[in-house]
Amino acid sequence: MNEEIGSLTPECVWKIFANLIAIPRISGHEAKVREYLRNLAENAGLHTQTDNYGNLMIEKPASLGWAGCRTVVLQAHLDIVAQKKPDFEFDFLTDPIPAIIRNGQVVAENTTLGSDNGVGVALAMAAMLSQDFNHCPLKAVFTVEEEIGLRGAMALPGEWFTYPHMMINMDSKSLNKLHIGCAGGARTAFSIIPEWADTPAGHFTMSATLSGLSGGHSGADIHRNRGNALILLANFINSVPNINIRLSGLNGGSVDNAIPRDATAIFTLSADSRESLTRHAQSIEKKLRDSEPNASITIKTESTVKKVFTADFQNKILNAIISCPNGALEVSRHIPGLTATSSNLAIISTAPDIINIYSSQRSENDASRRELTAKLIKHFNQIGAIAQVSNEYPGWEPNPDSRLIHLFQNAAESILGHKLSITAIHAGLECGVIGALNKNLEIVSFGPNQHNIHAPGESVEIESVGKCWEILKHVLANA
Numbered sequence: 001m002n003e004e005i006g007s008l009t010p011e012c013v014w015k016i017f018a019n020l021i022a023i024p025r026i027s028g029h030e031a032k033v034r035e036y037l038r039n040l041a042e043n044a045g046l047h048t049q050t051d052n053y054g055n056l057m058i059e060k061p062a063s064l065g066w067a068g069c070r071t072v073v074l075q076a077h078l079d080i081v082a083q084k085k086p087d088f089e090f091d092f093l094t095d096p097i098p099a100i101i102r103n104g105q106v107v108a109e110n111t112t113l114g115s116d117n118g119v120g121v122a123l124a125m126a127a128m129l130s131q132d133f134n135h136c137p138l139k140a141v142f143t144v145e146e147e148i149g150l151r152g153a154m155a156l157p158g159e160w161f162t163y164p165h166m167m168i169n170m171d172s173k174s175l176n177k178l179h180i181g182c183a184g185g186a187r188t189a190f191s192i193i194p195e196w197a198d199t200p201a202g203h204f205t206m207s208a209t210l211s212g213l214s215g216g217h218s219g220a221d222i223h224r225n226r227g228n229a230l231i232l233l234a235n236f237i238n239s240v241p242n243i244n245i246r247l248s249g250l251n252g253g254s255v256d257n258a259i260p261r262d263a264t265a266i267f268t269l270s271a272d273s274r275e276s277l278t279r280h281a282q283s284i285e286k287k288l289r290d291s292e293p294n295a296s297i298t299i300k301t302e303s304t305v306k307k308v309f310t311a312d313f314q315n316k317i318l319n320a321i322i323s324c325p326n327g328a329l330e331v332s333r334h335i336p337g338l339t340a341t342s343s344n345l346a347i348i349s350t351a352p353d354i355i356n357i358y359s360s361q362r363s364e365n366d367a368s369r370r371e372l373t374a375k376l377i378k379h380f381n382q383i384g385a386i387a388q389v390s391n392e393y394p395g396w397e398p399n400p401d402s403r404l405i406h407l408f409q410n411a412a413e414s415i416l417g418h419k420l421s422i423t424a425i426h427a428g429l430e431c432g433v434i435g436a437l438n439k440n441l442e443i444v445s446f447g448p449n450q451h452n453i454h455a456p457g458e459s460v461e462i463e464s465v466g467k468c469w470e471i472l473k474h475v476l477a478n479a
Helices: 011-020 031-043 115-129 229-239 271-288 311-323 366-381 403-415 431-435 462-478
Strands: 047-050 056-060 072-077 100-102 105-107 138-143 166-169 177-182 184-192 196-198 203-211 246-252 263-270 296-301 307-309 327-331 339-351 354-363 386-393 421-425 442-445 459-461
Touching: 011 031, 011 115, 011 462, 031 047, 031 056, 031 115, 031 138, 072 115, 115 138, 115 459, 115 462, 166 403, 166 431, 177 403, 184 366, 203 229, 203 246, 203 271, 229 246, 229 263, 229 271, 229 311, 229 339, 246 307, 246 311, 263 271, 271 296, 307 311, 311 366, 339 366, 354 366, 366 386, 403 442, 403 462, 431 442, 459 462
Parallel strands: 072 138, 072 166, 166 442, 177 421
Antiparallel strands: 047 056, 056 138, 100 105, 105 459, 177 442, 184 354, 184 386, 196 307, 203 263, 203 296, 246 263, 246 339, 327 339, 339 354
């Protein structure tokens, strides 16, 4: 455990968080962190239950005299997104997150921090263990595989949510906002059989790597118009003037809920074209830095490839990548400034017999999301792609009259001196899935200030965690 982080205030929260970042817990590998939390709960005399999928539920009875009060669920997910800087040696399956304290924040400079959703897990677990305040009956539900399609939430037993009246999802990223709705989404995979030709005589093999982009969360950050490395690199290859570039592969992105930060193209060209290519790379890099200050295009010589895409196939796939619907596409009609519908071209991988493309789509309106998915399928079908849609999940419809909202507003006025901004988020929270299990469940999503989610440099503001803890205690003591 990082002792410096574990001794921050409130220590009951930060000690748990410091232990969490020491436990590897990427999606599909949550067993160790689940066991850590289960042991904490059972050592405190709390009842625990694990479902068949690996989700964990902990129950804490009401304080003396509070047994007739409403039951509240505290909910967070155990897994994290694994992203690191390309030149940083790190194994998310074995290594603890190298977090530090800097400028009032806990930050991981070279990897994701896992504050999404580790700080939410720590806050919820601290509330379950605390003896410092009287409270209603509590449940904590910790899900697995949230970051790869809300899979844990989709497998939750309905009986876990039969009796609760209210649920606080701890997966939001702004202390001054209370989220009461979220987007639904889906993931679409496209498979394309490449068309190959022999490498032209006299051609040399080279690579172009675009790196250093900001990236970020494909929902919460999609409105920021950050560069998509796959689309930008495809456009770079397609725009090289007066050079016969023959593409042999395009690879980039790592997870479909992160905006891709880097990508690499393998291609061939004649020896007398290298200098022109380098000048073009320098020109494009300079333009990119107007919006992406750390953008870099690196040109390298590679081992000889024997096959390249046919000219026709190269033209088709590059144009399909460049012109596919991507980014923030519609603005919400309900909440000013919020993205309503978006798409993220997330991953491309090239193999001799197949090219795989992965995209995620989100919308506040389920019908609009289905329409967007159908549009993408039609778009890539034109170049012979076979599509498979998976991980479809519903949106979460706002309930502005919820009593839980009023509890949070009263707590915020007491702790912060002002009310919270009521809003929704363009990201796939588990609230929509869980809300479908109990239509009468009042739900909000809340959390401390966090930055650079799903990207190296992810951080959480220390002071905001303390204020979040005080607000949470106030709500639970008055529910």
